[in-house]
């Protein structure tokens with residue numbers, strides 16, 4: 001469904017993603033685990049077109065999206081929830097979600113979004129900046145889903161979120177996958193969350209995938225060893 005091949009991304013002379021290869025199946029949740037600075041954010045931002053890639057292919061279905069601008073990738077079916085959520089704090093919840101509709105030319109927020117996130121319906125007219133961290137994360141996910149993506153990219157969604165809310169988030173993301181039917185790539189440092197949510201775990205180190213494990217057969221200790229400093 002989604003494939004990244006021979007993919008490299010660099011800042012000037014420094015190559016941060018290094019001839020990377022992986023794929024994601026339809027309706028699959030893949031977690032990319034790695035320590036700080038291993039290239040997770042660079043990978044995510046480049047996959048949505050915010051940072052240019054140096055070489056390689058990125059295909060969604062039959063389309064090579066590697067050379068496309070961000071808004072074209074959104075139209076093609078990719079959505080992105082950035083690290084730190086980046087919601088618009090002075091806009092209302094409803095207005096924040098509506099920003100996700102612009103590139104796909106829909107006018108109204110799909111009702112099923114409010115079914116997935118009832119708290120956002122209750123808070124529809126509140127300013128984004130007045131929501132808790134967990135609620136802002138739901139808002140950022142709802143905004144991304146407004147464009148009806150086939151692939152959702154989430155960059156370190158648990159950062160700054162309380163442990164009890166992290167468990168809710170894992171449940172909600174799996175429900176989204178089951179009800180809407182889409183694929184998810186989530187970058188993470190928190191192993192417990194990755195084990196809760198993922199069908200498959202990839203470990204990134206120095207810009208390369210160095211380990212790949214199916215959730216059901218994962219060796220937790222070995223994966224944890226990659227995350228300890």
Ligand SMILES: Nc1ncnc2c1ncn2[C@@H]1O[C@H](COP(=O)(O)OP(=O)(O)OP(=O)(O)O)[C@@H](O)[C@H]1O
Pocket residue numbers: 011014016034035036037038039040041042043
């Ligand atoms: N704009 C930039 N210019 C130059 N180097 C950068 C830039 N952004 C990131 N880097 C470098 O690229 C490497 C990967 O950073 P990146 O933020 O992708 O890692 P990460 O795994 O997402 O880490 P974190 O968990 O801290 O977000 C780091 O060595 C970082 O210093």
